[in-house]
Amino acid sequence: MYFEHFFEPGLAQKSYLVGCQKTGEAIVIDPRRDVDVYLTAARDNDLRITKIAETHIHADFLSGSRELAAATGAEILASDEGGPDWQYRFAHTGLRDGDQIHVGNVRLDVMHTPGHTPEHISFILYDLPAGPAAMMAFTGDFVFVGDVGRPDLLEEAAGIKDTKIRGARDLWKSLRRFRELPQHVMVWPAHGAGSACGKALGAVPSSTVGYELATNWAFQIEDEETFVHELLDGQPEPPYYFAEMKVRNRAGAPVLGTVERPPLLGPRRIAELCGIAESHNAQSGERLESAQILDVRSQFAFAGAHIPGSISVPMDRSLSNWAGWTLDYDRPIALIAPDHQVSDVVDALIRIGLDTIVGYMPSVDGWIDEGLPVARVDQLTADELTAELDSDADKYHVIDVRSRSEFDEGHIDGAVNIHAGRLTRLADQIPRGRPLLVHCQSGYRSIIAVSSLERLGIGPVVNLIGGYGAYVDASPASQATTSR
Incomplete structure (x- = not known):
């Protein structure tokens, strides 16, 4: 055998x-x-x-x-x-x-x-x-x-x-x-x-x-x-x-056959695909849905500059899971991914049925050179956050995007717990009136959450570098509370 x-x-x-x-x-x-x-x-x-x-x-x-x-x-x-x-x-x-x-x-x-x-x-x-x-x-x-x-x-x-x-x-x-x-x-x-x-x-x-x-x-x-x-x-x-x-x-999943590498696209073509497409389906006459952008660069690269409205899911073994949480199944996908990662990203997406990948761009450098709109993420270190909260404890609405079990183990005083993957469907539970300080445990999930909030038009948003782990290391024990 x-x-x-x-x-x-x-x-x-x-x-x-x-x-x-x-x-x-x-x-x-x-x-x-x-x-x-x-x-x-x-x-x-x-x-x-x-x-x-x-x-x-x-x-x-x-x-x-x-x-x-x-x-x-x-x-x-x-x-x-x-x-x-x-x-x-x-x-x-x-x-x-x-x-x-x-x-x-x-x-x-x-x-x-x-x-x-x-x-x-x-x-x-x-x-x-x-x-x-x-x-x-x-x-x-x-x-x-x-x-x-x-x-x-x-x-x-x-x-x-x-x-x-x-x-x-x-x-x-x-x-x-x-x-x-x-x-x-x-x-x-x-x-x-x-x-x-x-x-x-x-x-x-x-x-x-x-x-x-x-x-x-x-x-x-x-x-x-x-x-x-x-x-x-x-x-x-x-x-x-x-x-x-x-x-x-x-x-029964559709049969793909040979999976081709998506084409390399220029900034203007990406911009066209992510707007409302001018072309029409020849058979149905329906307007094609605009593409969504999945950016798999590091959280720091995304924070430094990204295409407005794109979703950040840094390349990691959990890419399939977080893409499934955040992407729409009825819209095509344009990738921002380095050349050497494109094939792995495609495999991760087709494993969960995200098959319509229209192309990719390896970075946003060309996008910036073309003068197209760019978004950035404000970020704080744990030391900077601790100093700001010491001077103004009510400066932020703190959004903790970890799981409920992690939140119950300990969290920043006054934080609201909404799982990173659920933000888009629980937008009505997100507090307003102050800037949002978003964090997870280490920083991976929070950049996903920040990009989801940006796509919803909710802000201003600040990301905590290093997450709750860094905050606990940098702050007095009295500022972290537990639900138990």
């Missing part, structure tokens, strides 16, 4: 290639959308991808199943469990509890494991030439290393009411089935540390059933009501784009 796992750090997403070396057949489980990694691995190991399997309708990334099927001719296998509302709406072979998948001498048994989602299934792998014992469990978002899948995303992200309690109870029942698996079975989940699909995911890539039974918090609770409460308490804020992913993954 051949086995390889693939980890995409931006979404903390895991996928798997399993092959039978005798017959040359292979299956890919939960593929991401940039599928070249699987094609290369299969080719390098003399394997043919004949099957593709999904554990569930994903919320945090766009599935690559249809993309991979188009490239290989492989059969897509997906759950038909969960009821009519949670059926995949593209061509696939339906799977139900107890079904078996054969890939040469490898067998995968299907186990319905609802909770995270109603249709969720797991795959129990047997390497038949090695013996009759189960070897691996591909658990998707059911059981992680150190955690279990959250059941609240349908309600919190997709707006489907009265699903999180039912999902939590379903998960409790599914975990009882997990307990029955042999303790030596290796556990390979769909996510690792950094994913928003749980609250305590471990960074270790895999585990065993026995280790999870001994250490995973979810298996230490004996009472269902306590489990439901603990499971739902303290889950991270789900990004807005999760709802979009649910809809698109159920319908």
Whole structure:
């Protein structure tokens, strides 16, 4: 048997290639959308991808199943469990509890494991030439290393009411089935540390059933009501784009084929695209929507000079996540990105279905040279802020854009907590009448928030360099308070 796992750090997403070396057949489980990694691995190991399997309708990334099927001719296998509302709406072979998948001498048994989602299934792998014992469990978002899948995303992200309690109870029942698996079975989940699909995911890539039974918090609770409460308490804020992913993954992601590098554009062309386009769609007669600008340069480069209205998401492993929080899915995207980062940015965007990238510009130098309008961000160091607050404690409305749990651990006295990704939808909660002082923990999220506020026309805004961490280091303890 051949086995390889693939980890995409931006979404903390895991996928798997399993092959039978005798017959040359292979299956890919939960593929991401940039599928070249699987094609290369299969080719390098003399394997043919004949099957593709999904554990569930994903919320945090766009599935690559249809993309991979188009490239290989492989059969897509997906759950038909969960009821009519949670059926995949593209061509696939339906799977139900107890079904078996054969890939040469490898067998995968299907186990319905609802909770995270109603249709969720797991795959129990047997390497038949090695013996009759189960070897691996591909658990998707059911059981992680150190955690279990959250059941609240349908309600919190997709707006489907009265699903999180039912999902939590379903998960409790599914975990009882997990307990029955042999303790030596290796556990390979769909996510690792950094994913928003749980609250305590471990960074270790895999585990065993026995280790999870001994250490995973979810298996230490004996009472269902306590489990439901603990499971739902303290889950991270789900990004807005999760709802979009649910809809698109159920319908089936569009097949991209070869992804071309976006063209290099000049400043005037960027300006044209970001205004109201003069061209019309020849078939519909509708005016084309103006492009939105995603600037992935550093927070300091963005603060120094940027195109007004652009969104700052500095290039980082979390680019996909923050692009999903802040960009509009119905508008094309123009990039401000250095040449060497363009391909990585495109990959990060297509993984969450932001496919319409009209071009890029490597910097704003040419924009400035053309005399086009430029915006800048006022910034303060922690020492400067401390001095200003000492002389005038009411000079700013302080907007803390960290998570609620971070805010509760400690915050600047009088600060208002609004998650950076939620600012655009919670604009009515932003105080007015004074300049806004925006901060996160270190400065990464606050520049995203500042750019969102600028796009909304809310200001003046000042960014705190180094965030709350720098403020605590620079200020007397009496100026930081805790909610506990």
